[in-house]
Amino acid sequence: MRIELTRTPGATVVAPEGDLDLAVADDVRSRLTGLIEAGEVRLVLDLAAVPYVDSSGLGVLVATMKRARAAGGDIKLCALQPDVRSLLEMTRLVKIIDVHPSRAEAVASWQ
Amino acid sequence: MTSEPEQLAAMRVWLRRALGAQDVGPEERGRLVAATSELCANSIRHAYGGRRGEPITVSLRTSEDEVMIEVDDRGRPFDPSRYRPPDLDAAPERGLGLHIARVAVDHLSFDVNAHGGNHWTLLRRRARTGSDGGERR
Numbered sequence: 001m002r003i004e005l006t007r008t009p010g011a012t013v014v015a016p017e018g019d020l021d022l023a024v025a026d027d028v029r030s031r032l033t034g035l036i037e038a039g040e041v042r043l044v045l046d047l048a049a050v051p052y053v054d055s056s057g058l059g060v061l062v063a064t065m066k067r068a069r070a071a072g073g074d075i076k077l078c079a080l081q082p083d084v085r086s087l088l089e090m091t092r093l094v095k096i097i098d099v100h101p102s103r104a105e106a107v108a109s110w111q
Numbered sequence: 112m113t114s115e116p117e118q119l120a121a122m123r124v125w126l127r128r129a130l131g132a133q134d135v136g137p138e139e140r141g142r143l144v145a146a147t148s149e150l151c152a153n154s155i156r157h158a159y160g161g162r163r164g165e166p167i168t169v170s171l172r173t174s175e176d177e178v179m180i181e182v183d184d185r186g187r188p189f190d191p192s193r194y195r196p197p198d199l200d201a202a203p204e205r206g207l208g209l210h211i212a213r214v215a216v217d218h219l220s221f222d223v224n225a226h227g228g229n230h231w232t233l234l235r236r237r238a239r240t241g242s243d244g245g246e247r248r
Contacts (some may be wrong), residue, residue, distance in 0.1 A: 019123070022116040022155065023116035054145070054152060055152070055207035056152065062202050082141065086145070090211055
């Protein structure tokens with residue numbers, strides 16, 4: 001899965017492209033874990049180019065959130081597409097993970 | 112489809128198009144695709160234990176009132192007695208698939224098929240009427 005990384009003064013923005021599902025979940029999990037282990041614990045996950053996230057992908061988001069929080073940071077999601085938002089609502093993760101409408105707002109929340 | 116995780120995206124594209132052709136609206140499509148994708152992923156992960164190249168059949172039937180999707184595999188059958196719903200307040204990392212399949216549709220049922228594998232039936236009442244039809248992948 002192609003993942004674009006952008007480092008801002010307040011946070012690292014991670015922007016995957018494509019469905020975040022069982023086929024790519026392990027790869028994405030290890031790349032996000034790598035960022036946290038490298039000390040990049042203030043993360044913004046820009047999902048503008050992610051049309052779909054399945055339960056494996058949601059598991060990656062939760063695991064990353066827990067790892068980042070344990071390291072003193074957090075993960076913030078932004079730019080959710082409708083099906084992705086619907087899945088976060090069905091699983092109530094929308095109440096646990098911080099969600100912002102846009103990348104700019106998510107990054108600003110780290111300032 | 113066969114049991115490679117990479118096949119899931121193509122199945123979702125096919126199902127989204129097939130539902131669209133039956134005038135199923137975007138929100139309904141999203142829910143049905145999500146539920147079906149989770150059941151196929153369960154076949155890959157649990158029924159086949161990650162074995163590739165094994166058959167998974169997704170069938171779609173629509174009527175004026177409802178959409179019915181059936182998912183069949185020939186792997187190890189689901190054991191309902193061992194199912195524990197995830198604790199959603201505890202931010203679970205696993206076990207969300209069947210939860211999504213259950214809440215995304217109006218009715219989800221399970222049976223063992225003639226091949227000794229899993230037979231799942233999803234039903235969703237339609238928000239609007241459309242023509243009868245069916246497709247299979």
